[in-house]
Amino acid sequence: xxxxxxxxxxxxxxxxxxxxxxxxxxxxxxxxxxxxxxxxxxxxxxxxxxxxxxxxxxxxxxxxxxxxxxxxxxxxxxxxxxxxxxxxxxxxxxxxxxxxxxxxxxxxxxxxxxxxxxxxxxxxxxxxxxxxxxxxxxxxxxxxxxxxxxxxxxxxxxxxxxxxxxxxxxxxxxxxxxxxxxxxxxxxxxxxxxxxxxxxxxxxxxxxxxxxxxxxxxxxxxxxxxxxxxxxxxxxxxxxxxxxxxxxxxxxxxxxxxxxxxxxxxxxxxxxxxxxxxxxxxxxxxxxxxx
Amino acid sequence: xxxxxxxxxxxxxxxxxxxxxxxxxxxxxxxxxxxxxxxxxxxxxxxxxxxxxxxxxxxxxxxxxxxxxxxxxxxxxxxxxxxxxxxxxxxxxxxxxxxxxxxxxxxxxxxxxxxxxxxxxxxxxxxxxxxxxxxxxxxxxxxxxxxxxxxxxxxxxxxxxxxxxxxxxxxxxxxxxxxxxxxxxxxxxxxxxxxxxxxxxxxxxxxxxxxxxxxxxxxxxxxxxxxxxxxxxxxxxxxxxxxxxxxxxxxxxxxxxxxxxxxxxxxxxxxxxxxx
Numbered sequence: 326x327x328x329x330x331x332x333x334x335x336x337x338x339x340x341x342x343x344x345x346x347x348x349x350x351x352x353x354x355x356x357x358x359x360x361x362x363x364x365x366x367x368x369x370x371x372x373x374x375x376x377x378x379x380x381x382x383x384x385x386x387x388x389x390x391x392x393x394x395x396x397x398x399x400x401x402x403x404x405x406x407x408x409x410x411x412x413x414x415x416x417x418x419x420x421x422x423x424x425x426x427x428x429x430x431x432x433x434x435x436x437x438x439x440x441x442x443x444x445x446x447x448x449x450x451x452x453x454x455x456x457x458x459x460x461x462x463x464x465x466x467x468x469x470x471x472x473x474x475x476x477x478x479x480x481x482x483x484x485x486x487x488x489x490x491x492x493x494x495x496x497x498x499x500x501x502x503x504x505x506x507x508x509x510x511x512x513x514x515x516x517x518x519x520x521x522x523x524x525x526x527x528x529x530x531x532x533x534x535x536x537x538x539x540x541x542x543x544x545x546x547x548x549x550x551x552x553x554x555x556x557x558x559x560x561x562x563x564x565x566x567x568x569x570x571x572x573x574x575x576x577x578x579x580x581x582x583x584x585x586x587x588x589x590x591x592x593x594x595x596x597x598x599x600x601x602x603x604x605x606x607x608x609x610x611x612x613x614x615x616x
Numbered sequence: 617x618x619x620x621x622x623x624x625x626x627x628x629x630x631x632x633x634x635x636x637x638x639x640x641x642x643x644x645x646x647x648x649x650x651x652x653x654x655x656x657x658x659x660x661x662x663x664x665x666x667x668x669x670x671x672x673x674x675x676x677x678x679x680x681x682x683x684x685x686x687x688x689x690x691x692x693x694x695x696x697x698x699x700x701x702x703x704x705x706x707x708x709x710x711x712x713x714x715x716x717x718x719x720x721x722x723x724x725x726x727x728x729x730x731x732x733x734x735x736x737x738x739x740x741x742x743x744x745x746x747x748x749x750x751x752x753x754x755x756x757x758x759x760x761x762x763x764x765x766x767x768x769x770x771x772x773x774x775x776x777x778x779x780x781x782x783x784x785x786x787x788x789x790x791x792x793x794x795x796x797x798x799x800x801x802x803x804x805x806x807x808x809x810x811x812x813x814x815x816x817x818x819x820x821x822x823x824x825x826x827x828x829x830x831x832x833x834x835x836x837x838x839x840x841x842x843x844x845x846x847x848x849x850x851x852x853x854x855x856x857x858x859x860x861x862x863x864x865x866x867x868x869x870x871x872x873x874x875x876x877x878x879x880x881x882x883x884x885x886x887x888x889x890x891x892x
Contacts (some may be wrong), residue, residue, distance in 0.1 A: 335794050336715075336785060336789050336795065336798060337711070337715045337716040337795070338794075338795045339712065339716075339720060340795070340796070341708040341709060341711060341712040341795070341796070341799060342708070342709050342713075342720075342724065344701075344704070344705040344708065344709075345705040345706060345708065345709035345766055345770070346709070348701075348705065348762050348763050348766065349727065349731065349763050349766050351744070351763075352744070352745075352759050352760055352762075353731060353736060353763040353766075354727075355740075355744055356736070356737045356740035356741040356743070356744050357734060357736070357737050357740070359737070359740045359743070359744070360737035360739075360740045363739070363740055363743070368739075370739075370743055370746060418630060423627055423630070425627070425631060429630070429631070429634050430882075431874075431878060432634055432635070432638045432639060433634065433638060434878075434882060435638070435642075435874060436638065437885070438820050438824075438870040438871075438873070438874050438881070439824075439867055439870060440823075440824040440826065440841075440842055440845070440866060441826060442826050442842050442845050442846050443645075443845065443863045443866060443867055444641075446845070446849055446859065446863060447641050447644065447645055447860075447863065448641065450659055450856065451641060451659075453659070456657075456658065456659050456660075457659070458640070458644065458659065458660070461660075490637070490638075495885055495886075498882050498885065499886050501886075502886045547732075550735075553827050554826045554827055558826075558846060572735070575738065575739075576830075576831075579738070579739055579831070584739050587738075588737065588739050588740060591735065591737045591738065591739070591740075592737075594735050595734055595735060598733060598734065598735060599733065599734070602733050603733075
């Protein structure tokens with residue numbers, strides 16, 4: 326036993342961890358830990374004064390900052406919910422016997438690879454109030470479009486929908502992988518019993534693609550909570566502060582030179598992401614085992 | 617027979633819907649990029665009356681003293697360097713993590729998971745890079761990209777290492793090949809398929825990264841393509857043709873990767889997601 330352990334030590338030295346560990350610890354972990362201290366200070370990068378929980382109080386008390394929490398949650402729930410529903414539908418569709426299946430898969434997936442800034446700019450153009458293609462198309466069917474990104478009621482929702490447009494391709498390919506791994510015997514059994522397409526979906530595809538659902542939820546929920554690029558290129562949190570998320574507030578406070586306040590936003594984001602992701606992972610993971 | 621016609625109808629509807637929803641934005645991009653300024657203002661699908669493709673291209677490239685070219689060089693350097701380091705560091709760590717279970721491996725597992733979940737603390741990262749003299753430098757940006765993408769790469773590598781039989785290690789050990797030599801001579805070459813996947817997926821992600829360069833590489837001389845594009849948005853707010861030409865130029869590298877390695881990229885992204 327000891328001989329085996331010794332051989333393992335010599336064959337797999339911990340030194341192999343070293344480069345990855347150094348980069349990860351120094352560049353990622355140290356700032357993450359230090360954030361908890363700097364969040365309690367008034368800070369200019371060069372010197373910091375301890376101010377206790379003032380930054381957090383500001384974050385929770387000021388209307389402009391508080392709106393970010395609600396928006397972040399709305400955005401994450403909306404985008405991940407839609408990605409699950411649409412990803413599943415597209416996944417089912419694109420695993421059926423469809424001509425041009427390969428082409429459609431590529432078409433749906435490609436936006437995942439385009440830069441978020443490019444997507445944001447393009448859709449800002451499409452959503453322009455007078456000349457935008459979306460409103461022109463709506464006018465054709467007699468609907469009066471509005472200034473989607475300039476209106477406080479629709480700005481955040483419009484950005485969330487663009488996020489879904491860009492991200493649903495990844496959800497779809499995850500579902501495709503999940504559905505393809507379902508053994509065909511299950512479907513054959515339903516066919517023998519004379520089950521309908523709905524029956525097949527409801528009792529086989531839906532429950533057995535659970536691992537895919539789990540991945541899509543975790544991935545897009547965490548992504549939604551952290552999202553910044555798309556909101557920043559499309560609305561910059563506007564009009565006013567109505568489409569700000571925590572990540573965009575972090576950037577605004579950083580630009581304004583309030584580094585302590587900005588870092589407090591980071592700590593809050595950290596707490597929210599862990600408070601949601603860890604139980605979600607635990608709960609969804611358990612359901613997966615129960616299957 | 618009727619079934620067949622209905623099927624065809626459904627397929628046609630799906631095809632048209634998918635094309636409209638997913639391809640129209642790209643069509644608009646391409647079409648506007650090749651129009652002249654007056655016609656580009658309409659942002660519609662009218663066929664271009666003139667084709668100033670070369671003029672638009674040159675105008676975008678020459679803008680702000682060739683900032684786009686510098687941005688392209690910077691983005692390429694950042695992507696190539698960080699992906700190279702990422703692949704080597706992550707593969708080494710994933711190998712020992714998979715082969716040597718124990719307390720250290722459990723700690724490493726925990727760190728990989730936290731790297732996937734925790735949003736980077738940006739301002740403290742700036743503070744740290746400043747202290748190391750790496751803020752606003754390409755090496756600093758490269759190290760940051762490596763740190764932020766390590767977890768994802770390690771997940772993919774670890775799963776692949778698990779599929780390599782240990783007997784192979786043992787045979788190599790008998791020949792006196794252990795540690796780093798064992799890894800680089802025997803294991804790393806076998807990781808080739810997953811290495812290609814990691815290279816593709818993380819190249820796209822790092823090339824398209826906007827947030828981290830925005831914070832860690834401010835200023836024109838170190839601009840990356842995404843930050844340049846973002847700045848062009850306000851500069852070209854009347855010259856849509858140039859803005860879209862810029863978008864097209866920046867979308868070409870990921871498009872090329874997609875055309876050649878579609879399957880690999882899809883496989884890598886799904887594997888990373890499902891194992892995460």
